[in-house]
Amino acid sequence: MGDLGMIIPAGMLFAAFLLKLPALCRNRHDILLGAVCGLLLMASLVFLLAAVPTIAAINRVSGVPNLAAPVVYSVLTAFSGACLVLIIIWRGGTTERTRRASRLCVIVYGTVIVALNTLFVLGDASEERLRDFDTHYANTPFIREMIVLYLLAHTMAAVVTAALCWHWSRRVTGELRAGLVLIVIGYLLNLGFDGTKLVAVAARWADEDWDWLSTRAAPPLASLAAPLIGGGFVLPLVTQRLGIGWRTAVRYRRLGPLASRLNDAAGGGAPGVTIGPWASLELRLIRREAAIHDGIISLRPYFDGAVREEVLARALAQGHPPDEAEILADAAMIAAAGRAHEADPGRTSPTGDGSSVQPSTRADDLVRMSVALRTSPLVQEAARRATLSGA
Known part of the structure; x- marks a missing residue:
């Protein structure tokens, strides 16, 4: 050799x-x-x-x-x-x-x-x-x-x-x-x-x-x-x-709709550290998840428990499993809150029973909610109704 x-x-x-x-x-x-x-x-x-x-x-x-x-x-x-x-x-x-x-x-x-x-x-x-x-x-x-x-x-x-x-x-x-x-x-x-x-x-x-x-x-x-x-x-x-x-x-991509909704509705969430164009995907995911949590906090005054309960009941009636119905209901409430924020920015205190209900913030649930924002007719209908009512 x-x-x-x-x-x-x-x-x-x-x-x-x-x-x-x-x-x-x-x-x-x-x-x-x-x-x-x-x-x-x-x-x-x-x-x-x-x-x-x-x-x-x-x-x-x-x-x-x-x-x-x-x-x-x-x-x-x-x-x-x-x-x-x-x-x-x-x-x-x-x-x-x-x-x-x-x-x-x-x-x-x-x-x-x-x-x-x-x-x-x-x-x-x-x-x-x-x-x-x-x-x-x-x-x-x-x-x-x-x-x-x-x-x-x-x-x-x-x-x-x-x-x-x-x-x-x-x-x-x-x-x-x-x-x-x-x-x-x-x-x-x-x-x-x-x-x-x-x-x-x-x-x-x-x-x-x-x-x-x-x-x-x-x-x-x-x-x-x-x-x-x-x-x-x-x-x-x-x-x-x-x-x-x-x-x-995959996680970063799937969180996109939820991040976009919360950024548009709540002004990008709380300010955070700016990341450069060469930041790693892991760092971008962490920043996106942090922005989502900040956005949820910013939308709390706009959460409407009645919207959540209505979508939850309809999802269960359509045969969705209870855990999936909960995700759809949370996603619908966030979508409606985003539209309400567009119609009435600057609200500082919740109306109705919004203070008593909050969406899940578990990491996997956030991904499922983000997917629901893009794919679920129930969630999209709740957002349209919020827009028409001028909530």
């Missing part, structure tokens, strides 16, 4: 990191999002470091033949441990048991990284090998142990992470399950990478030359595994964010 086999996954993972970076900037205290971004960046770094030009550059700049080997092994081991820690936290939250398991992973994989570098210093790897370091030094004291240690640590992380994700995926649904399945597939490919590497090294111990398993068969498995694992971590977060954005957009 050429160097593109390393550069392309590195670029894909770094692109995924850049896509999530704005969300991390907006949510700096989101531990899970920060951990996922860190893993994407680390995975990209692993592939970048494992590319032959990078390996050669590290060796050349440092002046130490094969220094890139412990560097790549250390970063790959750190990435394996970090993935395992993230899965533990993602699955178990912040309980004391989760914290203990996470600390244990950090200690174990931190110890492995120290051991890898110690073994490299103790061994003799004076001949630079850019592509076949694992098999070339498979029989060299200390370097042999370093190679086996990093492969076993990587294998252990793959087995445990895949098992945890598979067990978890059987208990959840939707995007989370899809993400977990992607992670499982990615780690199964990683196990194939580790297996082929170990077989190639073991073949050297038996005086056989199966180096092609290490140099040609294993790297494509890693190149396929990394985007799957990264995608598995990102997918639930992306779909969750898209879902929130879609629901926010």
Whole structure:
């Protein structure tokens, strides 16, 4: 496999990191999002470091033949441990048991990284090998142990992470399950990478030359595994964010008729902070909901309980469920109050029994009232009658 086999996954993972970076900037205290971004960046770094030009550059700049080997092994081991820690936290939250398991992973994989570098210093790897370091030094004291240690640590992380994700995926649904399945597939490919590497090294111990398993068969498995694992971590977060954005957009749009009615009738409600043209949809929704509440307060002197009771009775007679009839009645009262305000602006005290009745201000009810203002013949008729009566 050429160097593109390393550069392309590195670029894909770094692109995924850049896509999530704005969300991390907006949510700096989101531990899970920060951990996922860190893993994407680390995975990209692993592939970048494992590319032959990078390996050669590290060796050349440092002046130490094969220094890139412990560097790549250390970063790959750190990435394996970090993935395992993230899965533990993602699955178990912040309980004391989760914290203990996470600390244990950090200690174990931190110890492995120290051991890898110690073994490299103790061994003799004076001949630079850019592509076949694992098999070339498979029989060299200390370097042999370093190679086996990093492969076993990587294998252990793959087995445990895949098992945890598979067990978890059987208990959840939707995007989370899809993400977990992607992670499982990615780690199964990683196990194939580790297996082929170990077989190639073991073949050297038996005086056989199966180096092609290490140099040609294993790297494509890693190149396929990394985007799957990264995608598995990102997918639930992306779909969750898209879902929130879609629901926010739908809610904002559906509140439009009610916001327009109250803004026209009550002069836009109480004054508030002006938002710029680049404000987020979430901020616009908050501002719209606040304006609706202010508008309802401004229209209180115009609320007519008789209008509400009449529409409620008619809605029930037409077969509407009681909760829906209540929504239609509240919407009709608001529509009639808006027309009354147009005919008699400046009223400060209610007439009749308007002071004893108020529309629901629950968030979901406001959306349903807004829809009713646009679609319900009962609500529209109440508004027309208020206009004709000059209320």
